[in-house]
Amino acid sequence: MSRIARLPIIATRRGVIGLAAAAALGVEARAADASQITIAAHVSLAPTWFDPAETAGIITPFLLLYALHDAVAKAMPGETLAPCLAESWSTAPDGLSYDFVVRPGVKFHNGEPVTAEDIKFSFERYRGAAHDVMQERVAAVEVVDPLHVRFRLKAQWPDFMTFYAASSGAGWIVPKKYVEQVGDEAFKKAPIGAGPYKFVSFKPGVELVLEAFDDYWRKKPAVKRLVFRVIPDESTRLAALERGEVDVAMSIRGELAEEVTHKPGLVLRPTVGSAPYWLYFPEQWDPKSPWHDQRVREAVNLAIDRKTMNEALTLGYSHLTGSVFPENFDFYWQPPAPVYDPGRAKKLLAEAGFAGGFDAGDYHCDSAYANLGEVALNNLQEIGVTVRLRPLERAAFFKAYAEKKLKGIIQGASGAFGNCATRAENFMVKGGTYVYGDYPDIDALFARQATEMDQAKRTELLWKLQQLVRDKTMYVPLWQLAFISAVGPRVEQSGFGLIKGYVYPAPYEELTLKTRT
Amino acid sequence: MKQYIVRRIGYSFLSLFLLSLTIFVFVRLTGDPATLLVEPGASEADLQAIRVQFGLDQPLYVQYWHFIASFAVGDLGQSFYYRTPVLDLYLQRLPNSLLLAATAMSFSLLIGIPTGILAAVRVGKFWDTTGKIFALLGLSLPAFWVGLVLILFFSVYLGWLPSSGSGTFWHLLMPAFSLGWFFAAAHMRLTRSSMLEVLGSEYVKLARLKGLPEALVIGKHAFKNALIPVITLAGINLVVMINVAIVVETVFAWPGIGRLLYEGITFRDFPIVQGVVVIGGAMIVMVNLVVDIFYALIDPRIRLES
Numbered sequence: 022m023s024r025i026a027r028l029p030i031i032a033t034r035r036g037v038i039g040l041a042a043a044a045a046l047g048v049e050a051r052a053a054d055a056s057q058i059t060i061a062a063h064v065s066l067a068p069t070w071f072d073p074a075e076t077a078g079i080i081t082p083f084l085l086l087y088a089l090h091d092a093v094a095k096a097m098p099g100e101t102l103a104p105c106l107a108e109s110w111s112t113a114p115d116g117l118s119y120d121f122v123v124r125p126g127v128k129f130h131n132g133e134p135v136t137a138e139d140i141k142f143s144f145e146r147y148r149g150a151a152h153d154v155m156q157e158r159v160a161a162v163e164v165v166d167p168l169h170v171r172f173r174l175k176a177q178w179p180d181f182m183t184f185y186a187a188s189s190g191a192g193w194i195v196p197k198k199y200v201e202q203v204g205d206e207a208f209k210k211a212p213i214g215a216g217p218y219k220f221v222s223f224k225p226g227v228e229l230v231l232e233a234f235d236d237y238w239r240k241k242p243a244v245k246r247l248v249f250r251v252i253p254d255e256s257t258r259l260a261a262l263e264r265g266e267v268d269v270a271m272s273i274r275g276e277l278a279e280e281v282t283h284k285p286g287l288v289l290r291p292t293v294g295s296a297p298y299w300l301y302f303p304e305q306w307d308p309k310s311p312w313h314d315q316r317v318r319e320a321v322n323l324a325i326d327r328k329t330m331n332e333a334l335t336l337g338y339s340h341l342t343g344s345v346f347p348e349n350f351d352f353y354w355q356p357p358a359p360v361y362d363p364g365r366a367k368k369l370l371a372e373a374g375f376a377g378g379f380d381a382g383d384y385h386c387d388s389a390y391a392n393l394g395e396v397a398l399n400n401l402q403e404i405g406v407t408v409r410l411r412p413l414e415r416a417a418f419f420k421a422y423a424e425k426k427l428k429g430i431i432q433g434a435s436g437a438f439g440n441c442a443t444r445a446e447n448f449m450v451k452g453g454t455y456v457y458g459d460y461p462d463i464d465a466l467f468a469r470q471a472t473e474m475d476q477a478k479r480t481e482l483l484w485k486l487q488q489l490v491r492d493k494t495m496y497v498p499l500w501q502l503a504f505i506s507a508v509g510p511r512v513e514q515s516g517f518g519l520i521k522g523y524v525y526p527a528p529y530e531e532l533t534l535k536t537r538t
Numbered sequence: 539m540k541q542y543i544v545r546r547i548g549y550s551f552l553s554l555f556l557l558s559l560t561i562f563v564f565v566r567l568t569g570d571p572a573t574l575l576v577e578p579g580a581s582e583a584d585l586q587a588i589r590v591q592f593g594l595d596q597p598l599y600v601q602y603w604h605f606i607a608s609f610a611v612g613d614l615g616q617s618f619y620y621r622t623p624v625l626d627l628y629l630q631r632l633p634n635s636l637l638l639a640a641t642a643m644s645f646s647l648l649i650g651i652p653t654g655i656l657a658a659v660r661v662g663k664f665w666d667t668t669g670k671i672f673a674l675l676g677l678s679l680p681a682f683w684v685g686l687v688l689i690l691f692f693s694v695y696l697g698w699l700p701s702s703g704s705g706t707f708w709h710l711l712m713p714a715f716s717l718g719w720f721f722a723a724a725h726m727r728l729t730r731s732s733m734l735e736v737l738g739s740e741y742v743k744l745a746r747l748k749g750l751p752e753a754l755v756i757g758k759h760a761f762k763n764a765l766i767p768v769i770t771l772a773g774i775n776l777v778v779m780i781n782v783a784i785v786v787e788t789v790f791a792w793p794g795i796g797r798l799l800y801e802g803i804t805f806r807d808f809p810i811v812q813g814v815v816v817i818g819g820a821m822i823v824m825v826n827l828v829v830d831i832f833y834a835l836i837d838p839r840i841r842l843e844s
Binding site for chain 2: 065067068069075152153224226227228250252253254257264415419420423437454
């Protein structure tokens with residue numbers, strides 16, 4: 022009615038006609054009942070996301086994994102790695118094996134208990150993104166007893182838990198008996214897990230219906246049914262939310278997000294993921310390039326007006342950061358906040374011999390984030406650095422980036438899972454996929470931490486490495502991008518932002534609806 | 539006649555071969571799908587593992603041979619994104635697309651043909667002008683815009699219709715209108731021009747000279763002949779509606795083949811794009827083949843000329 026009230030000229034007549042027609046047509050404005058939350062998903066849900074074994078190196082499958090399945094350990098509110106199906110784990114003194122104690126009394130949706138056999142089976146059938154690295158480094162998985170499983174490594178691997186239990190999907194557990202009985206394909210059609218919600222039905226490209234699993238070990242979910250409806254268009258998602266057809270609309274950006282702030286009953290729920298954005302200077306190792314002079318790179322760092330950029334593009338919800346490492350990663354070192362000081366930037370440029378500025382060539386970026394580049398371009402222009410924006414379609418951009426074909430400035434980003442060591446390996450250390458040059462001191466620190474089993478010492482080494490990256494202005498960090506969703510009036514706890522660095526609602530057992538008064 | 543049909547079938551296979559080759563090459567020009575199946579910044583090893591998994595590390599001619607050989611036995615390959623056979627995905631979406639296309643086509647013919655006739659028999663008058671405006675708007679207004687306006691008006695403001703999705707008759711109305719309007723405009727224009735041509739022909743003049751009632755001249759003598767190109771176009775448009783109603787299906791979250799194609803393009807899911815395009819192409823080739831044979835059967839000049 023609020024919408025109708027805003028159109029006074031024809032409000033009454035149309036309201037009456039509308040109500041009559043709606044009644045006649047049997048159209049329910051509010052599809053959701055009192056014990057159901059309907060989530061409008063921005064992407065098509067893939068059946069492979071029902072099976073942890075197929076987890077690709079992207080975050081999207083976890084949208085469903087957190088509902089249907091559970092892991093040995095996983096990110097939870099306040100904890101990067103919380104014990105879940107394993108109530109505890111320990112590392113052997115020589116660092117060559119990990120022992121997990123299975124939480125007793127935990128059941129799959131079919132009533133079967135979760136056992137050490139299921140953990141071994143799930144690991145062995147895993148074929149996701151970290152499959153090769155796991156197979157290379159894990160020698161064997163042994164079932165010691167029904168509630169005790171041991172992973173034997175070929176050599177010390179300090180990042181084992183990061184790869185196994187974090188976002189690779191390898192540590193998410195499926196029921197061995199059931200999978201063997203029905204096979205992989207049938208499992209994807211009727212998955213059974215140990216998560217807070219049970220599979221009810223799935224219409225590809227349309228919707229997924231889940232029902233609360235009352236015997237979930239952590240707590241009984243408060244919301245009886247979860248429905249994921251796929252609505253690819255952003256405006257349509259918002260319309261469905263306004264109409265009360267859905268309770269949550271994922272990924273609402275820019276002007277539409279701004280619009281939500283003016284709509285009574287709707288609220289924005291921004292979350293910040295593990296994807297920092299940055300500027301990189303591939304020619305910084307070339308003595309003939311202006312970028313070789315650290316003062317020039319530092320001038321760019323000081324010239325970027327991140328605050329304005331953030332307010333203009335993500336309503337101020339992205340996290341401004343002085344690091345290219347995600348804030349929620351293990352071994353993260355907190356750098357000082359980034360500073361905007363164009364005056365000092367110009368001074369640094371003058372000291373470096375570029376008082377009148379210079380032509381810095383091309384500014385390469387993923388075309389989906391060219392808007393970020395446009396703001397940076399203006400900021401650089403203000404200190405006399407001229408660049409030309411060269412947006413490339415995402416695949417082409419990352420291909421060219423990885424093949425070391427780009428020059429000038431690269432606006433990069435990474436949402437790949439891991440920890441600060443794995444991030445450094447890809448982006449800072451000699452031989453890394455996106456590394457155009459390297460610094461021997463950073464390489465040496467990386468090599469030392471790779472074999473260091475003492476967490477405190479390893480942390481110290483990785484902190485030092487991050488300090489060096491910053492001190493050398495190897496990168497100019499921009500922000501950690503916010504993922505903005507909108508939530509309707511019936512929802513009390515949407516689950517957004519409960520887990521640091523995770524952009525979707527989770528854990529689902531925490532979701533609640535407002536009680537009717 | 540036999541030779542004519544054999545030649546037409548040969549052309550059809552050649553068209554399909556060229557289409558398959560074109561789409562195979564073009565989807566690969568769009569870039570590496572592996573980069574879209576991992577988070578930005580994934581390692582080269584991760585990317586290579588995905589390429590190997592989907593056979594993208596093979597030489598192009600090997601990939602093409604696999605595609606063609608599998609297609610010949612009804613296997614369209616497996617979707618990179620859904621990890622499901624493309625044929626299964628296509629068949630799951632087909633009923634929705636058929637329903638939407640049939641409704642939109644009915645709408646477009648019911649509106650387009652009478653308006654076209656009216657415009658032709660009242661050239662330069664009110665109905666002609668109205669018809670032209672209707673056609674102009676239908677052809678020029680972007681379908682996504684029409685869709686969004688309909689959603690805002692009928693769903694958000696009035697609350698009469700569901701904003702998106704499928705499952706009931708009411709879900710069908712807005713997408714069918716959005717899709718049908720464009721084609722109604724095309725059918726209206728073709729009907730109008732075809733009718734004008736027929737109305738100016740000698741046999742219609744003769745019919746009028748004989749003093750036949752105008753309704754009979756238009757309805758029996760002119761309309762029947764003017765309808766042939768419209769029906770031919772409608773047949774091809776129906777195939778287009780089934781396979782490439784991308785914008786409308788995306789805006790209304792309608793789970794049809796158009797959206798499957800959109801997803802395929804978005805995720806650079808080569809098997810989906812290749813499968814949908816080749817099936818769509820095969821349908822069009824088939825329609826054309828049937829029409830060609832039909833023409834040859836009813837018009838001896840065609841088969842004699844060829």
